[in-house]
Amino acid sequence: MGKCKGCGREIIWIMTRSGKAMPCDPELVPYWEAPKAKQKIVTRQGDLVSCELDPRSEKETGTGYIPHWSTCPVAGQFKRRG
Numbered sequence: 001m002g003k004c005k006g007c008g009r010e011i012i013w014i015m016t017r018s019g020k021a022m023p024c025d026p027e028l029v030p031y032w033e034a035p036k037a038k039q040k041i042v043t044r045q046g047d048l049v050s051c052e053l054d055p056r057s058e059k060e061t062g063t064g065y066i067p068h069w070s071t072c073p074v075a076g077q078f079k080r081r082g
């Protein structure tokens with residue numbers, strides 16, 4: 001667990017398959033895979049998936065974590081450190 005330097009919310013770091021740690025909201029949420037969707041989600045396996053977060057069918061694709069930059073109110077101020 002960590003805290004976002006921008007908004008102070010708790011975040012977790014998920015290691016993606018490309019080896020980068022991505023800050024995400026700590027809640028695991030259901031997602032529906034949708035290749036053209038703008039929303040992204042990171043699965044527990046580290047895959048970044050385009051998806052919808054609203055139910056479009058009864059069966060969700062799976063569960064994953066929402067990248068924090070898509071929910072952070074001050075995402076525009078994000079800066080990478082060192």
Ligand SMILES: [Zn+2]
Binds near residue numbers: 007008072075
């Ligand atoms: Zn934030």
